[in-house]
Amino acid sequence: xxxxxNLRLSGFKSFVDPTDLVIEPGLTGVVxxxxxxxxxxxxxxxxxxxxxxxxxxxGGEMDDVxxxxxxSRPSRNLADVVMVLDNKDRSAPAxxxxxxxxxxxxxxxxxxxxxxxVNGKEVRARDVQLLFADVASGPHSTAMVSQGRVGALINAKxxxxxxxxEEAAGITGLHSRRHEAELRxxxxxxxxxxxxxxxxxxxxxxxxLKKQARQATRYKNVNTQIxxxxxxxxxxxxxxxxxxxxxxxxxxxxxERLVGEVSGKSAEAARMQADIASRxxxxxxxxxxxxxxxxxxxxxxxxxxxxxxxxxxxxSQVRERLAQIGADRGRVNRMQEDAVEAESRLxxxxxxxxxxxxxxxxxxxxxxxxxxxxxxxxxAKETELSALSQQVAGDDAKANALTRQIQSVSQRIERLxxxxxxxxxxxxxxxxxxxxxxxxxxxxxxxx
Numbered sequence: 314x315x316x317x318x319n320l321r322l323s324g325f326k327s328f329v330d331p332t333d334l335v336i337e338p339g340l341t342g343v344v345x346x347x348x349x350x351x352x353x354x355x356x357x358x359x360x361x362x363x364x365x366x367x368x369x370x371x372g373g374e375m376d377d378v379x380x381x382x383x384x385s386r387p388s389r390n391l392a393d394v395v396m397v398l399d400n401k402d403r404s405a406p407a408x409x410x411x412x413x414x415x416x417x418x419x420x421x422x423x424x425x426x427x428x429x430x431v432n433g434k435e436v437r438a439r440d441v442q443l444l445f446a447d448v449a450s451g452p453h454s455t456a457m458v459s460q461g462r463v464g465a466l467i468n469a470k471x472x473x474x475x476x477x478x479e480e481a482a483g484i485t486g487l488h489s490r491r492h493e494a495e496l497r498x499x500x501x502x503x504x505x506x507x508x509x510x511x512x513x514x515x516x517x518x519x520x521x522l523k524k525q526a527r528q529a530t531r532y533k534n535v536n537t538q539i540x541x542x543x544x545x546x547x548x549x550x551x552x553x554x555x556x557x558x559x560x561x562x563x564x565x566x567x568x569e570r571l572v573g574e575v576s577g578k579s580a581e582a583a584r585m586q587a588d589i590a591s592r593x594x595x596x597x598x599x600x601x602x603x604x605x606x607x608x609x610x611x612x613x614x615x616x617x618x619x620x621x622x623x624x625x626x627x628x629s630q631v632r633e634r635l636a637q638i639g640a641d642r643g644r645v646n647r648m649q650e651d652a653v654e655a656e657s658r659l660x661x662x663x664x665x666x667x668x669x670x671x672x673x674x675x676x677x678x679x680x681x682x683x684x685x686x687x688x689x690x691x692x693a694k695e696t697e698l699s700a701l702s703q704q705v706a707g708d709d710a711k712a713n714a715l716t717r718q719i720q721s722v723s724q725r726i727e728r729l730x731x732x733x734x735x736x737x738x739x740x741x742x743x744x745x746x747x748x749x750x751x752x753x754x755x756x757x758x759x760x761x
Contacts (some may be wrong), residue, residue: 314480316336317336317358317396317398317399318335318336318337318398318399318400318401318414319333319335319336319395319396319397320333320334320336320354320357320358320361320394320395320396320397321333321334321393321394321395321397321753322334322354322357322394323391323392323393323394324379324380324389324391324392324393324395325353325357325360325378325379325380325392325393325394325577326353326356326357326380326392327350327380328350328351328353328357329380329386330381334354337407352371353669356370356378356398357394358372358419360378360394360416360419360452361394361395361396361417361419361453362396362441362445362450362451363419363429363438363440363442363445363451363452364452368454374425375421375426376421376423376424377718378392378421379392379421380390380392380730388422391420391421391422391423392420392421393418393419393421394418394419394420394527395416395417395418396416396417397414397415398413398414398415398417398445399414400413400415401413405444405447406443406444408440409431409432409444411432412432413432414432415432415444416432416433417429417430417431417441417444418430418431419441430497430535431444438491443493477655543728570687594746613643623697627697631638634690637698721751
């Protein structure tokens with residue numbers, strides 16, 4: 314049976330300095346006052362056996378097992394516990410049964426977790442727990458009796474007592490391996506179920522891939538035929554393009570000749586057009602000036618016609634006044650004749666006739682004054698009529714001159730129209746001699 318022979322502690326809880334605890338055959342006791350570290354030794358044994366509960370180690374976290382320092386000593390960042398087992402009778406598990414001593418160590422670094430080693434080789438925590446389970450021990454073994462544990466065993470349930478008996482019989486390791494094997498078996502069954510699902514999925518994908526492979530093969534065949542047909546089509550197109558190029562070169566040469574001829578004609582037509590265009594603004598300006606002058610002459614002619622009408626009206630009024638004055642003179646002459654006859658006939662009535670003569674004299678003076686006024690008015694009207702006649706003669710002369718100027722401008726406009734018509738005819742002949750648009754487009758395409 315495997316025996317515990319030695320326990321070495323370094324930095325574990327209160328054991329800051331390296332400490333060796335020798336466990337001799339028989340009963341080994343540790344006696345001391347409260348707080349000397351007796352419980353820390355038991356916890357060190359449990360901890361090196363694989364205890365993972367910080368609460369069972371009387372701490373909040375696993376780093377609390379490292380020496381936290383005092384007022385006189387600094388804290389440590391490393392704790393190490395080594396358990397030495399005697400294996401002279403080779404009763405340890407096969408994987409650790411190569412030597413007479415089995416050295417199990419557990420080291421913890423602050424903030425990095427702990428590592429296990431067996432005989433200097435790093436192992437899993439599960440391997441250490443199985444090792445101690447095979448030798449009927451472990452961190453939760455009933456072999457480690459703590460306070461209240463005896464009463465708990467007395468009052469334990471049948472299943473718990475069964476565990477005690479199994480541990481005493483040394484089959485706890487088998488149960489642990491069985492539990493681990495069952496977990497692995499269930500994990501394998503789960504993986505098999507997932508594998509079945511994956512196989513079904515892969516079969517469905519395989520069917521799709523087979524279909525895609527058939528489609529790819531069909532596509533490859535069709536693509537090969539398409540490429541062959543495209544090659545034939547491109548060859549035929551190349552032959553057609555080669556022939557079209559020859560035709561285009563021939564058409565291009567002919568087009569260059571036509572373009573040369575048309576360019577010469579176009580240059581001549583452009584020169585003529587430029588000449589006509591250079592003369593057109595002056596002609597248009599002169600035409601506008603002539604039109605403005607003609608408009609002014611028309612306005613002056615209308616004004617002269619209105620003045621002539623007013624003069625005719627005034628002359629008719631003067632004639633009426635002259636006729637009235639002649640009638641008054643005839644009446645005066647008749648009155649004079651009647652007066653002479655009355656003087657010779659009516660001598661007896663001289664006084665009365667004298668009075669009548671005097672009245673007649675007054676009438677004669679008034680008539681004479683009217684006659685003088687009429688004469689002066691007639692003379693003024695005659696003067697005005699003479700001036701108006703002269704003005705009408707001048708306006709007639711101006712109108713005749715403007716009429717001659719209008720006729721000259723009209724003749725120039727007619728000549729310009731004839732020149733423009735000839736230019737349009739020449740332009741039409743040039744456009745008729747120009748090559749058709751489709752031939753020009755074909756030539757341009759061939760040139761491109």
